[in-house]
Amino acid sequence: MGKDRLAAFSDGVIAILITIMVLELKVPSGADWAALQGLAPSLLAYVLSFVYLAIYWNNHHHLLQTVVHVNGLILWANSHLLFWLSLVPAATAWMGQNLSAPLPTAVYGAALLMPAIGYYLLQLAIIRKQGAQSVLAKALGSDIKGKISPVLYAIGIVLAFVSPWVSIAIYALVAIMWLVPDRRIENAISRE
Amino acid sequence: MGKDRLAAFSDGVIAILITIMVLELKVPSGADWAALQGLAPSLLAYVLSFVYLAIYWNNHHHLLQTVVHVNGLILWANSHLLFWLSLVPAATAWMGQNLSAPLPTAVYGAALLMPAIGYYLLQLAIIRKQGAQSVLAKALGSDIKGKISPVLYAIGIVLAFVSPWVSIAIYALVAIMWLVPDRRIENAISRE
Amino acid sequence: MGKDRLAAFSDGVIAILITIMVLELKVPSGADWAALQGLAPSLLAYVLSFVYLAIYWNNHHHLLQTVVHVNGLILWANSHLLFWLSLVPAATAWMGQNLSAPLPTAVYGAALLMPAIGYYLLQLAIIRKQGAQSVLAKALGSDIKGKISPVLYAIGIVLAFVSPWVSIAIYALVAIMWLVPDRRIENAISRE
Amino acid sequence: MGKDRLAAFSDGVIAILITIMVLELKVPSGADWAALQGLAPSLLAYVLSFVYLAIYWNNHHHLLQTVVHVNGLILWANSHLLFWLSLVPAATAWMGQNLSAPLPTAVYGAALLMPAIGYYLLQLAIIRKQGAQSVLAKALGSDIKGKISPVLYAIGIVLAFVSPWVSIAIYALVAIMWLVPDRRIENAISRE
Numbered sequence: 001m002g003k004d005r006l007a008a009f010s011d012g013v014i015a016i017l018i019t020i021m022v023l024e025l026k027v028p029s030g031a032d033w034a035a036l037q038g039l040a041p042s043l044l045a046y047v048l049s050f051v052y053l054a055i056y057w058n059n060h061h062h063l064l065q066t067v068v069h070v071n072g073l074i075l076w077a078n079s080h081l082l083f084w085l086s087l088v089p090a091a092t093a094w095m096g097q098n099l100s101a102p103l104p105t106a107v108y109g110a111a112l113l114m115p116a117i118g119y120y121l122l123q124l125a126i127i128r129k130q131g132a133q134s135v136l137a138k139a140l141g142s143d144i145k146g147k148i149s150p151v152l153y154a155i156g157i158v159l160a161f162v163s164p165w166v167s168i169a170i171y172a173l174v175a176i177m178w179l180v181p182d183r184r185i186e187n188a189i190s191r192e
Numbered sequence: 193m194g195k196d197r198l199a200a201f202s203d204g205v206i207a208i209l210i211t212i213m214v215l216e217l218k219v220p221s222g223a224d225w226a227a228l229q230g231l232a233p234s235l236l237a238y239v240l241s242f243v244y245l246a247i248y249w250n251n252h253h254h255l256l257q258t259v260v261h262v263n264g265l266i267l268w269a270n271s272h273l274l275f276w277l278s279l280v281p282a283a284t285a286w287m288g289q290n291l292s293a294p295l296p297t298a299v300y301g302a303a304l305l306m307p308a309i310g311y312y313l314l315q316l317a318i319i320r321k322q323g324a325q326s327v328l329a330k331a332l333g334s335d336i337k338g339k340i341s342p343v344l345y346a347i348g349i350v351l352a353f354v355s356p357w358v359s360i361a362i363y364a365l366v367a368i369m370w371l372v373p374d375r376r377i378e379n380a381i382s383r384e
Numbered sequence: 385m386g387k388d389r390l391a392a393f394s395d396g397v398i399a400i401l402i403t404i405m406v407l408e409l410k411v412p413s414g415a416d417w418a419a420l421q422g423l424a425p426s427l428l429a430y431v432l433s434f435v436y437l438a439i440y441w442n443n444h445h446h447l448l449q450t451v452v453h454v455n456g457l458i459l460w461a462n463s464h465l466l467f468w469l470s471l472v473p474a475a476t477a478w479m480g481q482n483l484s485a486p487l488p489t490a491v492y493g494a495a496l497l498m499p500a501i502g503y504y505l506l507q508l509a510i511i512r513k514q515g516a517q518s519v520l521a522k523a524l525g526s527d528i529k530g531k532i533s534p535v536l537y538a539i540g541i542v543l544a545f546v547s548p549w550v551s552i553a554i555y556a557l558v559a560i561m562w563l564v565p566d567r568r569i570e571n572a573i574s575r576e
Numbered sequence: 577m578g579k580d581r582l583a584a585f586s587d588g589v590i591a592i593l594i595t596i597m598v599l600e601l602k603v604p605s606g607a608d609w610a611a612l613q614g615l616a617p618s619l620l621a622y623v624l625s626f627v628y629l630a631i632y633w634n635n636h637h638h639l640l641q642t643v644v645h646v647n648g649l650i651l652w653a654n655s656h657l658l659f660w661l662s663l664v665p666a667a668t669a670w671m672g673q674n675l676s677a678p679l680p681t682a683v684y685g686a687a688l689l690m691p692a693i694g695y696y697l698l699q700l701a702i703i704r705k706q707g708a709q710s711v712l713a714k715a716l717g718s719d720i721k722g723k724i725s726p727v728l729y730a731i732g733i734v735l736a737f738v739s740p741w742v743s744i745a746i747y748a749l750v751a752i753m754w755l756v757p758d759r760r761i762e763n764a765i766s767r768e
Contacts, residue, residue: 087217
């Protein structure tokens with residue numbers, strides 16, 4: 001089985017998720033600055049989640065480039081990742097409507113942690129099919145970013161109950177860390 | 193007529209359905225644990241339907257691999273399947289908001305039964321075009337899973353008026369039964 | 385410019401429209417038969433519109449098969465068609481929530497009439513590029529279905545103010561008339 | 577990295593945005609002419625935004641034709657453009673529900689200005705990769721339309737606080753100016 005339809009389906013789901021989040025930007029009921037200001041927290045949460053989903057799309061794009069054939073395990077690891085990504089819009093809306101409230105901030109962190117785990121498992125599934133000498137295994141190397149991110153999310157979740165803004169700063173920091181596109185895979189492919 | 197646009201259109205519809213269900217996860221109005229707990233039944237229904245739609249996408253994917261050319265009958269059998277799948281989000285939301293109520297549980301069972309029938313008819317339409325010696329006909333063989341599933345859904349529908357949780361357990365059981373990817377088609381293709 | 389991206393974009397829009405309509409099937413607030421029955425008019429309107437959009441997707445699919453290169457006029461005629469199709473969900477919801485009310489039934493008829501005109505203009509734009517000897521021009525021939533449909537919609541719009549159910553019957557009749565896939569184009573292509 | 581998946585993802589996002597706007601056309605609660613008339617301002621705003629998104633899709637389509645390989649900068653410039661486009665539906669809904677109110681009209685202008693800047697930056701990113709002798713650089717030439725549009729949007733934003741209808745007229749004027757497809761790129765490609 002080829003990977004094209006898997007890539008197309010994943011792109012479709014991520015494209016829909018990224019745009020469906022916009023529906024949670026409830027149009028303010030007034031027409032003045034106060035109404036617009038009331039939208040600011042939701043907009044902030046939206047920007048952060050938009051960046052996260054764009055990063056996932058981007059890295060998922062690179063990840064699938066290392067794949068030639070897809071097996072059942074990869075298919076389900078991919079669906080598992082998409083499942084957790086699909087909960088991001090709801091978590092974004094909840095945090096946006098209750099910005100700096102402890103529990104919504106912690107839940108948002110969990111909504112970032114779970115896809116990170118899903119992405120890690122998807123990498124494992126791909127490497128397992130390709131074998132230890134796989135392009136992807138070489139490309140990932142020690143994979144510091146991939147290992148440090150879940151730790152930072154977990155810290156953010158715990159800190160949300162102490163100081164929610166620090167958690168949000170951590171979530172933003174991890175996003176910035178990933179904004180640099182992952183050149184490891186590109187390099188590993190060109191080295192082949 | 194080729195099958196590519198049919199596959200792309202079906203993928204698009206299923207990708208949208210799977211993500212649109214998320215919109216029914218109404219963001220809780222409070223910011224505490226009670227608000228989050230109120231979401232639990234909807235989340236449970238969402239997980240079950242996500243798995244079902246992922247299974248349909250996965251098996252539909254395999255099914256179309258056996259197809260080279262598409263005729264009018266296949267086109268309409270496919271649209272018929274998509275119609276019933278399109279009712280899954282509404283049934284999911286209703287069951288989620290009234291978890292363990294008899295009628296919504298029965299309606300959810302019907303929302304699983306109808307696509308199963310639609311999928312069966314789509315298989316018939318494909319086999320009819322390919323002839324009795326078709327790859328698909330050989331791959332399906334006696335098709336025990338395909339024949340037992342509608343029976344289990346029907347039992348679930350009836351039992352919903354007696355014990356809704358047993359029905360939900362049956363729906364979950366059928367999902368688990370299908371989670372194993374359908375290797376019959378893959379095997380039949382490689383035997384050719 | 386090739387036609388592939390045009391086809392993909394149109395498919396995407398139609399796939400989203402067909403599934404977005406489902407969001408108008410507002411989940412009933414109760415959990416009993418009365419709540420379910422209240423959904424029946426919306427479901428009826430949904431079925432009709434689902435069939436219409438599936439027909440448009442199907443025929444649009446055939447139509448683009450006759451096209452090799454796309455010019456600006458075809459691009460805009462296609463966008464014009466998609467615009468009118470995009471109003472179908474809103475018209476469907478309004479008719480479904482006020483089934484057999486005169487004005488919503490007439491507006492629904494207008495929501496069917498306008499895409500029919502848009503489709504006709506798209507055909508003209510394609511024929512104009514291909515010239516009078518075009519595959520499409522030959523395939524369409526006298527195009528009785530294409531000419532009679534707008535007339536029937538117009539009759540339905542007027543009759544809505546007298547007897548809305550007759551209008552709905554007419555809309556359903558036109559749908560059935562189109563359910564037969566358009567073999568003219570397939571035949572014209574094979575004759576080449 | 578090829579451009580195909582980038583084009584497909586962008587098409588997906590724009591297709592979803594264009595159809596999601598329809599969800600803001602809230603179905604009127606009555607069934608009479610008054611209910612329908614109440615929808616008119618939203619419909620007007622919808623038409624304008626539909627045309628804008630169709631123009632962006634169309635020109636984006638042409639723009640990517642000049643691209644062979646995509647680098648990280650182009651990828652992010654494209655995501656940046658999509659981000660601003662994703663805010664168009666919310667701005668459209670707000671203006672539609674408060675037609676001719678100053679602030680929503682100004683915000684709508686900003687929602688047009690930002691994607692225009694994003695599109696400009698995307699062009700820069702593509703030219704930077706292709707070098708000064710690039711097809712795109714030649715095609716754009718002095719790019720009068722691209723330079724005058726942001727100025728007109730800015731004028732519209734300021735005028736919204738004086739005379740909102742003049743602003744809306746300006747927004748419509750810019751749309752009409754762009755409705756003519758951009759032949760510069762087509763011509764530059766054929767000259768090669």
